[in-house]
Amino acid sequence: MEFREIDTNIESLFTEYINEWYANDESVVPWTTDVKEHGGFQEMLVMQKEAINPIDADFVKAKTFVLIVEQKIVGAVNVRYGLNNFLRNKGGHVGYGVRRSQRGKGYATKLLEYALVELREASVEKALVTCDENNHASAQVILHNNGVESNAFISEDNEVTRRFWISL
Numbered sequence: 001m002e003f004r005e006i007d008t009n010i011e012s013l014f015t016e017y018i019n020e021w022y023a024n025d026e027s028v029v030p031w032t033t034d035v036k037e038h039g040g041f042q043e044m045l046v047m048q049k050e051a052i053n054p055i056d057a058d059f060v061k062a063k064t065f066v067l068i069v070e071q072k073i074v075g076a077v078n079v080r081y082g083l084n085n086f087l088r089n090k091g092g093h094v095g096y097g098v099r100r101s102q103r104g105k106g107y108a109t110k111l112l113e114y115a116l117v118e119l120r121e122a123s124v125e126k127a128l129v130t131c132d133e134n135n136h137a138s139a140q141v142i143l144h145n146n147g148v149e150s151n152a153f154i155s156e157d158n159e160v161t162r163r164f165w166i167s168l
Contacts, residue, residue: 001067001068001069001110002067002068002069003065003066003067003068003114004065004066004068005048005063005064005065005066006033006044006045006048006064006065006066006076007045008045010066010068010073011041013068013071013072013073014033014041014066014073015041016072016073017066017072017073017074017076017099018033018034018035020099020100020101021034021097021099021100022036024100026100028097029076029095029096029097030064030076030077030078030095030096030097031078031095032044032047032048032051032062032064032076032078032095033064033066033076033078033097048063048064051063051064058084059084060080060081060082060083060084060087061080061081061082062078062079062080062081063078063079063081063118064076064077064078064079065077065079065114065115065118067107067110067111067114069102069107072102073099074098074099074102074105074107075096075097075098075099075102075107075108075111076096076097076111077094077095077096077097077111077112077114077115078094078095078096079093079094079115079118079119080092080093080094080095081093081119081122081124083128087128088128089153089161089163090130090153090155090161091130092127092128092129092130092163093115093119093124093127093128093129094112094115094116094119094127094129096108096111096112096115098111103137104137108137108138108141109141109144109145112129112141112142112145113145115127116145116166116168119168120168124168125167125168126165126166126167126168127165127166127168128163128164128165129142129145129147129163129164129165129166130153130161130162130163130164131161131162131164132159132160132161132162133152133159133160133161133162135162139162139164142164142166143164145166146166146167147164147165147166148164148165148166148167149162149163149164150163150164150165151163
């Protein structure tokens with residue numbers, strides 16, 4: 001089991017991983033790994049590099065990691081080292097996703113555990129982790145990682161985001 005940032009050395013592994021998301025017509029989570037949204041693999045890498053030291057005041061420092069098991073990327077996690085208004089309501093400090101063929105095997109728990117260690121090492125004292133109201137599996141992962149549910153965020157479209165705080 002290996003956690004690492006995405007780079008050109010794992011482009012073929014990443015392409016195989018991301019194609020499963022597209023083949024299942026799913027929204028890619030975390031968004032930072034959606035190469036279609038970023039205009040291609042190289043452009044995604046540039047965006048991720050810029051996120052480490054953002055120049056736009058509306059953005060927070062962030063890093064994206066993948067989890068590799070037996071030479072296959074099983075999931076990814078985006079760690080945000082601070083919160084802006086959007087993240088305080090909807091996104092939180094951590095966004096993670098596991099490819100469909102690898103769900104139910106504990107990888108989401110591992111991704112969140114890794115992210116929490118990253119945040120703790122960056123001196124973040126409490127992490128906000130969120131999920132959609134209907135995402136019961138993600139809520140269980142958060143609760144397993146000592147999440148304490150707080151007030152939900154309800155968007156203008158009446159979409160409910162569950163919000164959990166985890167003391168680090």
